[in-house]
Amino acid sequence: MFQHVIVKTPCAAMIHGITDHPELGIPIYEKALEQHRAYIETLEKCGVDVTVLPPDEAYPDSCFVEDTAVLTRHCAIITNPGAPTRKGETAAVEKAVAKFYPAEKIFHIQAPGTIEGGDVMMCGDIFYVGLSDRTNEEGVRQFAAILEPFGCKVVGVPLTEVLHLKTGVVYLENGVLLAAGEFLTKPAFESYTKIEVPTDEPYAANCIWVNGKVIVPAGYPKVLAAIQEAGYETLVCDTSEYKKIDGGLSCLSLRF
Numbered sequence: 001m002f003q004h005v006i007v008k009t010p011c012a013a014m015i016h017g018i019t020d021h022p023e024l025g026i027p028i029y030e031k032a033l034e035q036h037r038a039y040i041e042t043l044e045k046c047g048v049d050v051t052v053l054p055p056d057e058a059y060p061d062s063c064f065v066e067d068t069a070v071l072t073r074h075c076a077i078i079t080n081p082g083a084p085t086r087k088g089e090t091a092a093v094e095k096a097v098a099k100f101y102p103a104e105k106i107f108h109i110q111a112p113g114t115i116e117g118g119d120v121m122m123c124g125d126i127f128y129v130g131l132s133d134r135t136n137e138e139g140v141r142q143f144a145a146i147l148e149p150f151g152c153k154v155v156g157v158p159l160t161e162v163l164h165l166k167t168g169v170v171y172l173e174n175g176v177l178l179a180a181g182e183f184l185t186k187p188a189f190e191s192y193t194k195i196e197v198p199t200d201e202p203y204a205a206n207c208i209w210v211n212g213k214v215i216v217p218a219g220y221p222k223v224l225a226a227i228q229e230a231g232y233e234t235l236v237c238d239t240s241e242y243k244k245i246d247g248g249l250s251c252l253s254l255r256f
């Protein structure tokens with residue numbers, strides 16, 4: 001169960017966020033703000049308290065707080081994002097994290113290691129970490145050295161098709177993965193039950209489980225139905241403006 005969530009209001013400069021999909025157009029800032037407010041309300045319906053950090057115009061992608069930290073029941077790990085324009089985002093998030101974790105339980109990924117939290121999928125005490133353009137072997141090595149003393153297992157997963165691991169696969173607890181594309185067949189995930197994301201709804205692979213409910217992006221009826229059929233209560237949240245800069249539901253929060 002999660003008690004707390006940290007989010008960060010998007011800044012006006014979010015329209016210049018990094019994107020591999022310029023064909024989707026530029027985000028409409030007002031609409032993004034409105035969607036962010038609705039996202040917070042949806043999270044609150046799942047019984048968590050939400051800390052909202054103020055916007056920071058210096059970092060266009062800073063609303064995607066998930067990439068800056070990995071918060072576990074054992075400790076907090078402040079990442080070193082692989083995207084050069086995102087490295088400075090961690091300071092503000094660390095300040096917020098320090099309100100919830102004692103100093104000796106806050107660890108850091110150091111250069112030349114890089115990790116972005118979007119590459120980390122926590123399945124109980126097993127942490128799958130995508131080896132992506134943003135997360136490197138040295139980052140995973142440091143990550144494992146931090147978590148293994150707590151009895152956790154860290155498994156590196158080479159990625160070929162997606163930006164971050166959780167762009168294509170997320171854990172819905174109870175041994176169930178919501179998985180798209182390459183993640184349906186990866187040996188690392190063999191033992192999990194899988195809800196398959198159809199090829200015409202790949203963006204909807206990035207859902208979030210929060211205290212028994214699953215939040216699903218608006219506009220993906222097949223994935224919504226599949227999650228409901230698997231027995232989950234669902235909530236829907238529109239993230240259209242974040243999709244334009246490669247962001248989704250998980251990227252917008254830290255849940256712990």
Ligand code: CIR
Nearest residue numbers: 018064118164245246247251
């Ligand atoms: C980026 O490219 O870094 C942002 N535009 C999107 C980050 C998405 N974060 C995530 O998947 N965890």
